[in-house]
Amino acid sequence: MASIRKRGNSYQIRVFGGYQNGKRIERTKMWTPGEGMTKHQIKKELERETILFEDICLSDGFCVSKTFKELSEEWFEEYAKLNLKKTTLDKAYDISERVYEKIGTIQVKELTCKQIQIFVNSLAKDGANKHTGKPLAPKTIKNYLGFISDVLGYAVKMDVISDNPCRKVTVPKGDQKEKPIYSVEEISKLLSGLENAPLRYKVFFNLIAYGGLRKGEMLGLEWHDIDFENNVVSVVRTSNHTTRHGTFTDTPKTKKSRRSIKVSKRVIELLKELQNEQNEKAETYGSKWMPTERVFTTEFGGVMGNAAPYDWLKKFCKKNDIPFYGIHSFRHFVASVLVNGGLDVTTVSRTLGHSNPTTTLNIYSHFFQTAQAKAAEVMENTICFDTKLKETKAYNN
Secondary structure (H helix, E strand, C coil): CEEEEEECCEEEEEEEEEEECCEEEEEEEEECCCCCCCHHHHHHHHHHHHHHHHHHHHHCCCCCCCEHHHHHHHHHHHHHHHHCCHHHHHHHHHHHHHHHHHHCCCEHHHCCHHHHHHHHHHHCCCCCCCCCCCCCCHHHHHHHHHHHHHHHHHHHHCCCCCCCHHHHCCCCCCCCCCCCCCCHHHHHHHHHCCCCCCHHHHHHHHHHHHHCCCHHHHHCCEHHHEECCCCEEEECCEEEEECCCEEEEECCCCHHHCEEEECCHHHHHHHHHHHHHHHHHHHHHHHHCCCCCECCECCCCCECCCCHHHHHHHHHHHHCCCCCCCCCHHHHHHHHHHHHCCCCHHHHHHHHCCCCHHHHHHHCHHHHHHHHHHHHHHHHHHHHHHHHHHHHHHHHC
8 A cells, every 4th residue: 555755846655565574564666746747737647656656566576465463463553553442452452362373374365254254163162261161252252253354354445355254254142141230129238238338439339320330430530520519420531451551541432421420419428428538538648648530549549440349349249148240230230220210212322321322222122121011011001990990980880
């Protein structure tokens, strides 16, 4: 692929030939317009010179034939690092290692749909998960296929191949177990048991149980995001952690994830208590206090680690004989309450910060189906009641 740079009165034409031994290889050519040429003539002639130079480079084998691993490394450099969020980028790096083991040495032009399908099927077999010895979940397998597809999609754009073979690959369904979520009774027991817990965790789990925020959104909250007068919490950033980047602040998952949520007065009062406690600790600890605008911090004011809420809740649930379903289960709980409360899918989607209502329907379709069944039952009971009432009146008359 060629690019053009203006250098004084001349133009530098550069043809990118891929990566070899981890190094980017290029060829360049300088072209200078003739005297008296108009802008239109220069543009037309420059395009012709660029095409001719590309053809020369291709004809003498300058553009190297790439293996999947080599093309993947090019994709990371030329696209992924420039466009993906850090969390998504690091997931791609983690996934790539296993992909390279199976198809990394295959030439991209020779990589077939069948080879990719065999690899995908292997992920659905016993032993695929190195930690549990079980098959990988369908959602995880989709992530692997998605990575391969992204790299090969880049190859299509760069004219390395004409078609993406991943389009014909099918992800095995496997056993999709419905994830357990907290019931109203379990949430009530959990929140009641937090009375003697450290205030930062008491506030954390009350807010997440009422608001349904993602863990990263919770940890990214700062005090100026809290509107104490109107009982509103605004989500404008996230706090994330990856092995490669450590703890860092990022933008929310999608544009729709930037949102404001109305919360209860009880939650707002708890937030006020936490703010007062932080101010008191800042005075008590003096120079040991690490000042930050974050709502949820460590004992000495530093940014709370991403694993801290999970680890603390796990111990708390075990001690108090409460089921432990993880942090994300609070989000599912909020979704179930909203749906069963009769809220429409658009409102639920906005509350949860999904990119669109379709995402909400795909994730929580079983909640909506249950709610619809209850609606049908209510209608049937109402109509039956109305019919019986008419029959009673007719009989009395």
